[in-house]
Amino acid sequence: MLKPAIVAALAATMAGCMFSEQVESFVGPTMGSTYSVKYVQRRGTPAKEELQRETEAILADLDRQVSTYRSDSDIERFNTLPTGSCAAVPDEVRTLVAAGERLSVESEGALDLTVGPLLDLWGFGPHGHGEQVPDAEAIAAARQRVGHQYLRIDGERLCKDAPVQVDFNSIAAGHAVDRVAARFEALGVDSYLVEITGELKARGHKPDGTPWRIAIEAPHDNERVAQRIIALDGYAVSTSGDYRNFFEQNGKRYSHTVDPRLGAPVAHRLAAVTVVDPSALRADGLSTVLMVLGEERGLAFAEQRGIAAFLVIRDGQAFVTKSTATFDRLFGKGDKQ
Structure with missing residues (x-):
């Protein structure tokens, strides 16, 4: 561990060489929603216009190949x-x-x-x-x-071998994040936060040395409230929940999360689940898996496989949270935000 004097000296050295570094950003529409990118612009980093062209070229290619919202x-x-x-x-x-x-x-x-x-x-x-x-x-x-x-x-x-149809919505956005992140790294961008339709991945630190921080949203229907704040470096995050996309009929709530094995929306107390993984595709898919499995089977599944997961569970009119050992090891148990 570095001694405080050495840390201070390193900080002073970095402050002297970071005057030209700054956080740049751009946004745009994609996949029926939006994407946003933040990254640290350094000497030698491609211009923002080039990075945005690269990003949108990847998204356009994926749209032409895997979108279920266009017939071609x-x-x-x-x-x-x-x-x-x-x-x-x-x-x-x-x-x-x-x-x-x-x-x-x-x-x-x-x-x-x-x-x-x-x-x-x-x-x-x-x-x-x-x-x-x-x-x-x-x-x-x-x-x-x-x-x-x-x-x-x-x-x-x-x-x-049967009249099946393929829908990539459970993993396509995560895959897009991985593709954009990999392209950025190939172009020499070593600090970024890439978000596509809510799936995201971050790497590196901002010019002031702080990490990229993201909020895990609490499951409220009509407002956005942070449940936890976590710092990311080299990890992707995906959250699935049933608290916004649902309908009610005859007093019963039907979630948009459908269990393929039963043919019906899930009926359990799990309101939302967040998965952290180096792969955004895998985080995207696993958040769906855990949302289908529910609070008990989902937590057991995640623990057995060393998955970093944070679960928000309905408890009457309130919510309780549970996290796996891998999540706690990465981010600590933390206070509710």
């Missing part, structure tokens, strides 16, 4: 194919299918990239026709078109 995307063209079909797809699509398969196997089906027909049926998907409680017959019919095991990769082709 690679994945939507695959989705329209009949059972038994194969189609050549870009590397990005195969990468995401393989990542989704790993998460599906690991979670025993709690995450499933083919859950789209169920989301649409309940009114939460891109092709839904309003939020509604479907009857048992409609749920059974939709479940016939759900199952990650019916997808397979054959060389550069993606194949389907």
Whole structure:
């Protein structure tokens, strides 16, 4: 550990060489939402305009390949194919299918990239026709078109052995964050905070030596309140919750988080879960997994696999929080913010 005198000397030296460093930022629309980027501009760092072009080129490519909101995307063209079909797809699509398969196997089906027909049926998907409680017959019919095991990769082709459709919404934004972060690092940007539709990753420190800090939001329906503040360096963060996207019918609340194994929205006390991982894609997918599993099974799943997770659980009209040992090791138990 450095002695205080040495720390002070280092701080003075850094202060003398950081006069030209500053935090730059830019924002824009993407994936039906927005993205935002902050980074430290240093000597030799590409100009902001170049970094924004690089960012938006990555996002545009992903949109053309994996968006379920445009009929001409690679994945939507695959989705329209009949059972038994194969189609050549870009590397990005195969990468995401393989990542989704790993998460599906690991979670025993709690995450499933083919859950789209169920989301649409309940009114939460891109092709839904309003939020509604479907009857048992409609749920059974939709479940016939759900199952990650019916997808397979054959060389550069993606194949389907049942009339399934692929929806990357549970991992696409995280993958986009990873892609942008990797491109920044390749271009020599060593301190950044990249956020895309709420998924984010940070690395390095700001010019004053402080880390990038982010807030874990408390699950309030009508306001934004920080539950915890954590500092990130080399980690991504994803939060999933049911406290904003839901509907009520006959006094019962229906979450947008649908359990692919049951064909219905989850019904448990877990209001929100945050996952921290070096991979934004994995954090994105795991937050969905834990949200499907619920407070007890989700916490056990995370502990067994060393996942850094922070859970917010309903307790009557209030909330209680729980965190895994890995989360506490990274960020401490901390005070509620």
